[in-house]
Amino acid sequence: MTIKECFENLGADYDDVLRRMGTQERLLRFLSKFPQDPSFSLLCGAYERGDAGEAFRAVHSLKGVSVNLGLSSLYASACALTEELRGGTITPASAPMLEHLRQDYEATIACIRELEA
Amino acid sequence: MKNLILIVDDTEMNRSLLADMLGPDYEILEAANGVEAVSLLSQRHGEISLVLLDIVMPEMDGFEVLSLMNRNGWIEHIPVITISSETASTYIDHAYDLGASDYISRPFDEKTVQRRVRNTIMLYSKQKVLESMVAEQIVEKERNNFLMVEILSNIVEFRNGESGLHVLHIRTLTEILLRNLQEISGRYPLSAARMALIVNASALHDIGKISIPEDILNRPGSLSPQEFEVMKTHSLIGAQIMEDALQRHHEELLQIAYNICRWHHERWDGEGYPDGLMGDTIPIEAQVVALADVYDALTNVRVYKPAYPHETAMKMILSGECGAFNPLLLDCLRKVGPYLEEELKLRSLGGINDASIQELSSQMIASGKISNRTLTLLEQERIKYQFFASMSNEIQFEYSYQTSLLSLSEWGARQLGLSVLIEHPSNDAQLQQVFSAQDYADLRRRLQEVTPEKPIASASYCLHVKGEDRWYKAVARPLWEGDEAGKIVGVIGKFVDVHEEQLRLEHLKKLAEQDSLTKLSNHSSARNWINRALALDGKSFALALFDLDNFKQANDQYGHMFGDQVLQHVARMIQKSVRSGDIAARVGGDEFLLFLEYQGNIEPIVERIFGTLHGKFQSFEVSVSMGIALFPQNAGGYEQLFHAADQALYAAKKNGKDRYCYYDDESMQELMSVLSPMDH
Numbered sequence: 001m002t003i004k005e006c007f008e009n010l011g012a013d014y015d016d017v018l019r020r021m022g023t024q025e026r027l028l029r030f031l032s033k034f035p036q037d038p039s040f041s042l043l044c045g046a047y048e049r050g051d052a053g054e055a056f057r058a059v060h061s062l063k064g065v066s067v068n069l070g071l072s073s074l075y076a077s078a079c080a081l082t083e084e085l086r087g088g089t090i091t092p093a094s095a096p097m098l099e100h101l102r103q104d105y106e107a108t109i110a111c112i113r114e115l116e117a
Numbered sequence: 118m119k120n121l122i123l124i125v126d127d128t129e130m131n132r133s134l135l136a137d138m139l140g141p142d143y144e145i146l147e148a149a150n151g152v153e154a155v156s157l158l159s160q161r162h163g164e165i166s167l168v169l170l171d172i173v174m175p176e177m178d179g180f181e182v183l184s185l186m187n188r189n190g191w192i193e194h195i196p197v198i199t200i201s202s203e204t205a206s207t208y209i210d211h212a213y214d215l216g217a218s219d220y221i222s223r224p225f226d227e228k229t230v231q232r233r234v235r236n237t238i239m240l241y242s243k244q245k246v247l248e249s250m251v252a253e254q255i256v257e258k259e260r261n262n263f264l265m266v267e268i269l270s271n272i273v274e275f276r277n278g279e280s281g282l283h284v285l286h287i288r289t290l291t292e293i294l295l296r297n298l299q300e301i302s303g304r305y306p307l308s309a310a311r312m313a314l315i316v317n318a319s320a321l322h323d324i325g326k327i328s329i330p331e332d333i334l335n336r337p338g339s340l341s342p343q344e345f346e347v348m349k350t351h352s353l354i355g356a357q358i359m360e361d362a363l364q365r366h367h368e369e370l371l372q373i374a375y376n377i378c379r380w381h382h383e384r385w386d387g388e389g390y391p392d393g394l395m396g397d398t399i400p401i402e403a404q405v406v407a408l409a410d411v412y413d414a415l416t417n418v419r420v421y422k423p424a425y426p427h428e429t430a431m432k433m434i435l436s437g438e439c440g441a442f443n444p445l446l447l448d449c450l451r452k453v454g455p456y457l458e459e460e461l462k463l464r465s466l467g468g469i470n471d472a473s474i475q476e477l478s479s480q481m482i483a484s485g486k487i488s489n490r491t492l493t494l495l496e497q498e499r500i501k502y503q504f505f506a507s508m509s510n511e512i513q514f515e516y517s518y519q520t521s522l523l524s525l526s527e528w529g530a531r532q533l534g535l536s537v538l539i540e541h542p543s544n545d546a547q548l549q550q551v552f553s554a555q556d557y558a559d560l561r562r563r564l565q566e567v568t569p570e571k572p573i574a575s576a577s578y579c580l581h582v583k584g585e586d587r588w589y590k591a592v593a594r595p596l597w598e599g600d601e602a603g604k605i606v607g608v609i610g611k612f613v614d615v616h617e618e619q620l621r622l623e624h625l626k627k628l629a630e631q632d633s634l635t636k637l638s639n640h641s642s643a644r645n646w647i648n649r650a651l652a653l654d655g656k657s658f659a660l661a662l663f664d665l666d667n668f669k670q671a672n673d674q675y676g677h678m679f680g681d682q683v684l685q686h687v688a689r690m691i692q693k694s695v696r697s698g699d700i701a702a703r704v705g706g707d708e709f710l711l712f713l714e715y716q717g718n719i720e721p722i723v724e725r726i727f728g729t730l731h732g733k734f735q736s737f738e739v740s741v742s743m744g745i746a747l748f749p750q751n752a753g754g755y756e757q758l759f760h761a762a763d764q765a766l767y768a769a770k771k772n773g774k775d776r777y778c779y780y781d782d783e784s785m786q787e788l789m790s791v792l793s794p795m796d797h
Contacts, residue, residue: 022138022227030134037130060173061128064202067224068134 003028006111010071017070030069031112037065040105047090047098056085059101066108074108077101119144120166120238125154125182126200127174131225135169135200138227139234151177155185162191166238170217172201172208183215192216194245196237200225262370263317270320273327278335278420283413284320289461290409291319297449298405304445305401311369315402318374322381322406325355337420349390352382376400381407386441397443404443408450411439412457427458512589512612516542518605523548529612534583551580564595564608577615588619632703634681635688640710643702647712648755651748659719661711662762663730663743666774668707671737679737686734687741694729719747727777742769743777751780 003024007014021027039062046054063078081097122139124132125148136145146165148154151174158165172179179199186192199212199220209220221233270284295312298305307315326334329351333344340348355378363371380394380403387395415430425433431454433439435447506513512529516522523542530537539545543557556578563574572594580589593610597603630642638646650658665671665687672680684707691701691709700712715722723745730741744766752758761780769778
């Protein structure tokens with residue numbers, strides 16, 4: 001799979017990301033770093049513990065990272081959950097959002113894995 | 118040197134991405150949260166050119182970091198760009214309120230990041246340059262103020278018959294008292310700036326005296342009551358001058374000067390003039406200058422009194438004899454008293470000179486570029502120098518320490534048969550043939566001994582030029598780095614042909630040492646020579662004195678001209694029989710001296726010489742009596758040796774003449790000298 005295809009699969013704008021990144025080399029490099037970013041697992045862990053503050057920061061970070069990499073759907077779901085958790089409590093509405101986020105996240109990881117292959 | 122950027126973000130990917138985008142142009146520091154960021158800032162805030170700051174972070178968020186930067190004053194010289202993904206305007210505004218310069222929104226755009234970072238850093242560095250330029254201008258203005266006041270007050274004091282030292286003393290005393298006052302009491306809080314102004318303004322305290330008639334001003338005796346009233350008006354006049362100036366310039370300096378001029382003759386007890394102010398209604402600057410003025414007047418000569426010693430002045434002031442002062446100021450005086458004399462002697466013109474010296478040097482360092490005009494002037498000088506060098510038929514030379522290169526003028530090089538450029542002249546074989554290594558070392562030594570006040574070294578040397586020896590006079594001087602006698606960076610000079618003169622000089626010297634008739638040495642030059650020889654170790658010498666036995670007869674019988682000829686004949690005989698290292702001198706009318714080195718037995722030598730002297734000269738029978746003394750056996754020094762030979766000569770004469778006699782201790786002690794007293 002080419003990167004372009006990867007992005008298309010994720011519903012993201014490849015050209016835009018490429019322009020912002022500057023070089024494809026950089027984009028690839030940071031894409032492969034993405035799976036190592038701990039934000040998602042931090043989010044899950046905090047969510048399970050009921051630590052709203054920590055969860056908020058984690059999803060906020062994830063949001064930031066995904067927007068930089070042009071992963072738009074992941075960004076969108078992260079945004080939604082971020083706002084939901086901004087209040088400082090684990091609201092009931094946040095659960096399905098987290099699920100949605102998890103799906104987007106796993107899809108993204110899968111695509112990136114395929115790139116490296 | 119690369120600029121240092123601090124990237125603060127809790128997500129490693131973001132830090133990494135930014136660092137990557139900023140690339141090799143910057144040095145990067147990273148912090149994962151506010152606490153780490155602050156720690157790095159406190160260590161290296163002097164070096165950090167920019168902070169990229171995330172807002173949402175654990176431990177300490179971006180806002181807290183900004184507050185801290187405000188509190189510590191770091192925000193003044195370190196720009197902060199926020200990089201949060203929070204886009205709510207409240208966030209952005211809050212960051213701005215806390216002093217952030219800019220924000221970069223997400224997603225990060227490589228070009229945007231690079232440009233913003235670069236522009237922000239450039240803006241701040243230009244700011245710093247402008248700030249220092251303004252600071253320099255302020256110092257410049259202050260320095261000018263100081264100088265103008267100095268000049269003005271010196272004019273007034275000059276008319277007063279007082280030296281410029283009075284102004285300097287008043288300033289110094291005022292500064293010392295003010296500083297001490299701040300130390301012992303908080304009653305008169307003064308900023309450093311205000312203190313500087315007071316010190317400066319103190320010089321103007323008597324400026325009103327410019328309107329006082331000279332007759333009263335410089336009266337050696339006492340003034341009548343009316344005259345004293347006139348004198349007192351100088352306070353109000355001075356104040357008026359200041360007030361007039363204040364109309365147009367609202368300068369703090371003038372206000373202070375007004376206070377000082379008007380009220381420096383007020384007294385703490387209200388008995389002063391012109392307004393009879395009492396206690397602290399008198400502005401503190403006037404109080405201090407009043408005290409300084411009294412101390413200085415007491416300890417220096419005035420037209421109406423001599424100078425009193427420091428202790429006397431202190432006593433008079435502290436006892437209330439010379440005015441009434443604020444007790445607090447008197448305390449100050451007591452405390453600074455012990456080192457006051459020393460301080461007044463040591464102080465040079467004002468503390469502001471230190472600042473201005475620093476400023477001058479930083480200016481010089483900053484403007485390392487020499488102006489075009491300077492370069493042009495330098496070029497012109499060079500052309501002039503070369504022109505004159507080529508015109509004069511002199512052997513001119515120039516040596517540079519940096520390049521170890523000696524360069525001769527073209528004409529000079531031709532004269533000496535050397536090349537124009539000589540590298541490492543101290544080792545150059547060709548040069549050494551012309552100018553010996555010894556002479557070279559001598560000239561170098563002389564050049565190292567001169568001072569900037571008398572920079573010229575000169576000496577005569579014998580050069581070997583194109584197969585001939587010729588005398589030259591070297592005239593040279595070192596070139597120092599700067600004005601002081603520090604490092605020598607070069608030498609310039611010339612060699613002037615003085616051969617003819619040198620020969621003439623040597624000829625004259627020779628004449629001075631000779632007896633004109635016989636061409637032998639005269640007594641004084643013989644004595645000098647002999648003294649030098651006697652100083653040498655381990656040598657044996659003989660000194661012989663002889664005279665002609667029947668010289669008088671020769672003169673009487675054949676006339677003085679013949680007598681002279683006889684003497685010349687004898688001289689010739691002597692010169693033939695002595696070696697070049699020996700001394701033959703004529704020490705009297707017909708008396709001669711011989712001085713020779715010998716080894717082993719002197720007898721054969723003496724016999725030979727004695728024999729040569731005998732014989733006929735024309736019709737005259739030459740016969741001599743000779744006395745010989747030996748060194749070191751018979752004597753320790755010249756005078757003793759001479760005396761011994763003299764006595765031996767007398768013995769020879771006594772025993773019948775026409776013989777020689779050795780000095781013998783026992784038999785000759787009492788003998789008198791033969792030689793006429795005039796000849797000694």
